[in-house]
Amino acid sequence: MENSAAAVICSLLPNQMPQKSIMNDIINLVALLGTVQSPELSRILAEYLGEDKMLSVVCRTFDAASALERYTQSGEVDSTLALHAEAATLGKVICRRFLVLPYNGRCQGHDPQRKLTLPYPTLPNGSMPAGFLGYAVNMIELDDHHLQTRTSTGHGLRETVLFSLFRKLQVYETREHMMAARACIEDGAVSLDGGIVRERGLISLGYGNPSICFPLESPVLATPETRKMIAKIGELRDKLTGLEDDIRNVIELHDKHLKKFRRRQRRYGKIMDDSGPMIENQLLNINPV
Incomplete structure (x- = not known):
């Protein structure tokens, strides 16, 4: 991913940055916030989001997100300031658009994983659909160093960033299970064998093999x-x-x-x-x- 914002951030984040550096307001890329349990889940969630969202930059505030790029009086990107200037110090250039997710949070004391209490989907007959594995927003285990990130009202990355990306995306074992549960799918669904149903019933056919995926959990x-x-x-x-x-x-x-x-x-x-x-x-x- 040379000459991209993601490459610049991955190069700069591990380093000790000056106190006033814009990098201090960057949490990480979406793809590096946490881990998942299986390669099948990693691939289908990555394919659902798409490469642009997987490489989105998560910032602590809206002001920090806006500060990542500056413009000239004619409206063009000023490559001598902000993140473009950081790229230049590495001998890189950022030559395409990139997405930024403001978080509006601050670090508080350590807190364990907090899954969202979303109700199980139910079919018209009142039963839970077969093959339902859970909601995607709860199937990503946030890394330990991201668990301390909280908003002033106590919300974490799961309630804010991950929920804004996945909403109530449902995960099923197979396409057959997913299609049989269409009546109770609100914000889309995916299956571990590659099926994708997006909002308003839009079906993604074919096969994808994303190159940017979520890391896998250590085997337990x-x-x-x-x-x-x-x-x-x-x-x-x-x-x-x-x-x-x-x-x-x-x-x-x-x-x-x-x-x-x-x-x-x-x-x-x-x-x-x-x-x-x-x-x-x-x-x-x-x-x-």
């Missing part, structure tokens, strides 16, 4: 304790699905009775409005004792 030894924990998570997930079904049924029943109550309330109000003048006339016709 499957100990008996780990297997028990995974099984327990599965049991709790099934229990949660049942509770969500119960809550949904209660909400539907509540809405039904609330509509009935409001109809009767309107009917009662109409009766009172119609009978009001009649009652008033009757009171006026009563002779005093």
Whole structure:
């Protein structure tokens, strides 16, 4: 990726930069924020985002993002300032556009991984679709040194940067599972065997082999304790699905009775409005004792 903003940032980030350098406001590239569990997941998420978004520069604030590039009075890019000047010190030039994601955050104390509590997708019959593996935004494990990055209101990179990229993108085992779940796909879906459904039902056909992918997690030894924990998570997930079904049924029943109550309330109000003048006339016709 010679002569690109990504190449410049990858060269500069590991180095100790001066206090006032613009590099101090850069968090990293999207592709280097975290890891995923499998090469299949890495490839399909990279293909879904596209190379431009994978190489997007994540900055701490909007002002920092704007400061990465300066312009002449005629509106052309000034190659002697900002990130272009940093590139020149490395003997590089940035010769194409690049995307920047403002984060509006600051570093706070260490905090563990926080997955978003998104509801499981449900088909019209109320069941969870077969083959659903999770939401892409929760399937990227942020690197330890990015876990401390928080906004002033406590939000991390997952709630901000990753959610802005993936929204509620669903991940399925196969194309067949994904296509069978079309009725409950909101912001798109991908499958580990290469299927992609984008927003508004747009289907990406063919095959892609992205060169920029997310790094893979280090393999975890499957100990008996780990297997028990995974099984327990599965049991709790099934229990949660049942509770969500119960809550949904209660909400539907509540809405039904609330509509009935409001109809009767309107009917009662109409009766009172119609009978009001009649009652008033009757009171006026009563002779005093």
